[in-house]
Amino acid sequence: MAFVHETLPQRVALERGGAGRRLADEVARLAARRVMVIAAGSASAVADHITSGLPEAVRWHEVRQHVPVELAERARAAAAEASVDAIVTVGGGSTTGLGKAVALTTGLPIIAVPTTYAGSEATPVWGLTEGRVKRTGTDQRVLPVAVVYDSELSSSLPVGLAVASGLNALAHSVDSLWAPGADPINQALGLEGVRALAVGLPRLVADADDADDADARDQALYGCYLSAVSFASAGSGMHHKICHVLGGAYDLPHAQTHAIVLPHVLAYNAPAVPRLAGRLAEALGGSLPGGQDDAAVAAAAVDALEALRLRLGAPRALRDYGLAEADLPEAAARCLAAIPESNPVPVTEASLAALLGAAWAGRQPTIRSER
CATH class of the missing domain: 3.40.50.1970 (Rossmann fold)
Incomplete structure (x- = not known):
């Protein structure tokens, strides 16, 4: 180490x-x-x-x-x-x-x-x-x-905005697992941030009419801070580079864009970092498969994130927030220029186009064993 x-x-x-x-x-x-x-x-x-x-x-x-x-x-x-x-x-x-x-x-x-x-x-x-x-x-x-x-x-934050904002916070943690400056300290902070957000956010949604559920909001703020600290150290990885391009070029809403793109980036990178994917799955409250199959461990992380997003009623499709299908080729080219070379999986314009197409349509994120 x-x-x-x-x-x-x-x-x-x-x-x-x-x-x-x-x-x-x-x-x-x-x-x-x-x-x-x-x-x-x-x-x-x-x-x-x-x-x-x-x-x-x-x-x-x-x-x-x-x-x-x-x-x-x-x-x-x-x-x-x-x-x-x-x-x-x-x-x-x-x-x-x-x-x-x-x-x-x-x-x-x-x-x-x-x-x-x-x-x-x-x-x-x-x-x-x-x-x-x-x-x-x-x-x-x-x-x-x-x-x-x-x-x-x-306490007066609308539930939909709280969900999108909370998943934006969680994206800081996920990106920090493999961003250019990732290290064991910011990975530990980020995973604890994920754990706190995975506990607090569902309670905010379940108790949407209970403005007094301050414990859940405390957990969410705590997780938000840890996630941001991990991101501050690790820097911007593939996920944040994509979202910054989409926000700047197409004026998409910041938090909702992060909430939609995140599972697709996780599915893209997780098979290359199975140890980290396993720790992420556990922090999200998921369970790991038996054996050492990297694709199965990666799928466990994606499934745990999807289960959380389902509980939260998270945003699912970029087309719902103003991105046109005709913009996808240009968006893929713009994003490709911004992705760090240190990303765990090589990125091509074609692979980015497929990722953005899935996020645009709101399809389920898929694990691919070959790129």
Whole structure:
């Protein structure tokens, strides 16, 4: 065993009902005097509640998925005009992403208060979209200095969005098993994240009318954080590269795209990494077959993920979210250019076209022994 693992510097607080107090503590720790609060309209009430008493200099409401460059530039200008010295983001991954875009050029510290299970708050990864191309990169300046988790803030999250967001979180873990920087530490973190999400998410769906099931939301937030930390270390693998291309080029919804594409990428790669596939199957609550057949172990992981997706009523087809069948050849070519060479299984334009075609139509993911 030989590896180099870097642990990212970040404070994390998880406390049910404690967001306002924890946030005030973090702002005070930074000695911030002019704070920019970024919160979309849907998160305005939450932001009003938890930021009361903060030295707020500007409130920014405009948030869009995939962070268009022109939006980032307007938010940066607003931050400069107000002479802010810290950023507070309240919302999901798009909100955190916009805060990161501002921090990328200003170096301003971010305190993230997530209301979904996106995971962006735990990574130094930024993304900006321009001309149908989503560029991503890694920069320590965009890693939030603190994250405040509070399960009460996600109590009003619609079940469908909670499912898509939770599966997006789970995708961080799965990708981290074989991404370019994968190591035993981030694999362990990721698999524990999978276990927590596999416990928490079904309870959220089963108790959709029970807004008081904070234990399930705590589990989901815990799993979301671990998954994101594993991804932050391992980097983007095949799955995330595909989803970034689809989101940037075709403006597909981020979380739903991840939820749909994930099982197909797992089915593609799992036979080449049977030991990891077996551990993933167990973390998802599945059972392993007898014997040492790699294809059977890979199938166990895919079956366990599919069983979870079925329980959750997960999104199934990219065509349901605006991707046209005529776009598939171009999408396959765009994705091919982005896939890391370290992917466990060689990737061709034909194999990507088949994978995307299955995800587009919502077909069952299939294990193939030969590529």
